[in-house]
Amino acid sequence: MRLEQQIISLLRAVCGHGLHSLHEPRFQGNELRYVEDCIASTFVSSVGRYVDRFECELADFTGAQRAVAVVNGTAALQVALQLAGVESGDEVLMPALTFVGTANAVHYLCATPHFVDSSFDTLGLDSVSLGDWLKHISERVSNGIRNRQTGRRIRAMIPMHTFGHPCDLDGLLALAQDYRLQLIEDAAESLGSYYHDRHTGTFGLLSSLSFNGNKIITTGGGGAILTNDARLADHAKHITTTAKKPHRWNYTHDEVGYNFRMPNINAALGCAQLEQLSGFLASKRRLAARYTQAFAAIPQVRLMREPAGCRSNYWLQTLLLDETVIDHKDEILQATNNEGLITRPAWTLMHQLPAYQRCPRAPLPTAENLARKIINVPSSAGLV
């Protein structure tokens, strides 16, 4: 049997018949009740108790001291970077293997993404090659480090927890400390993922979450900033709500802010989703086990497993093709999608996008290799 037919058979064995999208949300809790209550209250918009509740419950669940709900994950990351001191003209280290939102958030601040390599073990930033690269290109200056090749300050790094798998935070935190870089986690994909028993998104100075429709829980569109620094959390809340100074009637703004608040009606959906998160996580672990078992039948394909010492949310289930069959990737994508088993490859790597191809970058052998090997397969909670 051809490889793509074998893969279809194995996916069918796990998912069953019919159409299976890559990731669809599941609304079997209090979604409608909370949304109904929200509409009845007339507070559907910028203030309301569901926003407050969602923020408290996110902080509780993740163990972060504070959560600030915003309009999406990209906005969360943009504000996190700004509050971490990223300024116009700075460079920010990030994986080439990420969703474009990571690079866009840096671009919106008039800073420059600087792409570095990923690790086979985690799919996230590789601290070893990053350490070598920084030794090679950086020099210490009074306010941190400078890229000798571009002359620009390197201000921060953004590890991203790819498809929910935690990256090597210990190694990256050590580098951040050594090179005086701010570490901001892009935890858009990793709600429910733990690095050594501690929730991802609680290691960086600030981090971002996403609740887009394809995420493990959804608010329609939405995101959040996590931080353990109360002062930064207050500032995040302030600038994501147009920086309006509190006053009963005056409309004055004490700095440039953003209209990035999460509407109360979206937070109502989020509160209901959060109640079901532990069930979603259990379902996704079952699905990962089932895929692992199924794909043991063929040596050319394996399921990406959570990194050692970590607990992944398995947001997107990820097949890794063996080196010997990477030329079949397009046929596999074509055949599975034609079959109604929705799959997709890794994102186009950031340094290959027209907007970012002239950005600084390290050698990217692993990211480029992974991009040829990754196929995401149907991953919805409730599939098994």
Place this chain on the structure above:
Amino acid sequence: MRLEQQIISLLRAVCGHGLHSLHEPRFQGNELRYVEDCIASTFVSSVGRYVDRFECELADFTGAQRAVAVVNGTAALQVALQLAGVESGDEVLMPALTFVGTANAVHYLCATPHFVDSSFDTLGLDSVSLGDWLKHISERVSNGIRNRQTGRRIRAMIPMHTFGHPCDLDGLLALAQDYRLQLIEDAAESLGSYYHDRHTGTFGLLSSLSFNGNKIITTGGGGAILTNDARLADHAKHITTTAKKPHRWNYTHDEVGYNFRMPNINAALGCAQLEQLSGFLASKRRLAARYTQAFAAIPQVRLMREPAGCRSNYWLQTLLLDETVIDHKDEILQATNNEGLITRPAWTLMHQLPAYQRCPRAPLPTAENLARKIINVPSSAGLV
């Protein structure tokens, strides 16, 4: 009787007893039905038929060729300006008397707001004083006009229809043509307002609407871009949805985009609200007539009426204090708010905000005078 007590009596005569907020939304249509249907479909997020429907119905209602639904009015304005060719380093003319979002949208593009004066007749940009100012400060260059005082190109103007009252579009369009400026309407407040029988927001190259919780219709949070140029509409849709190239599985982005799409669940709310818009507009006209009649009883205060030849949506009902009583403004605000009749003054003028106080500006005698005279009073649809 003291003036503030007289005003409270007149407001009470119109609004009745109890607490009256400045503007609360009204959900008495299909809101719950559509939101329920949206949740049941699982398409709550970035794609879905309520977004398509909301965009079509907005275009139908306004007479614009196309509408693109986005996450809020500020995002709509930012994208409209970008598509109109506003670039980093440009100046953009706008009223000093506006909500801070107008200035922020320009700032996000690394351009500079340039504040000009308003008119007593419309509360919006004064085309006569703007014409004088441009004659005084601008010089023609190959790609448009330059501000002789700053050396920067002046690229566009943003008339804003204050509290729903259409500004002098004929005068401003003539200036825009004469000085080769793009005209982008900030129609955030003027859904349902017409300038000489044509809907506001359809005169500029592009324009922005807002559906924030306090607007005449709400989607929780949301906005839209209007344009009569299909190519610009397609481009607006593309860059507000991360500039992803259409493909069944590949994730490639051909320029820097934004995650600015309106979630389907918010559009579901919007579709239900739009069905009730004509009723809201009728109610607000009744309210304006009642306030006008009531305040005829005292000579020191009058209600702002729609400009000649225009039909205003009367989004926020606006009292104008007579010159002789402007020193009483704070007492009136204090007394009415204490009484549960929620009122507020004009926004702090843009050139008085810390972030924008060093921006270029024309003399602003009328804006400064209006800021001392304006008091917005309870304006919800359904109040009478």
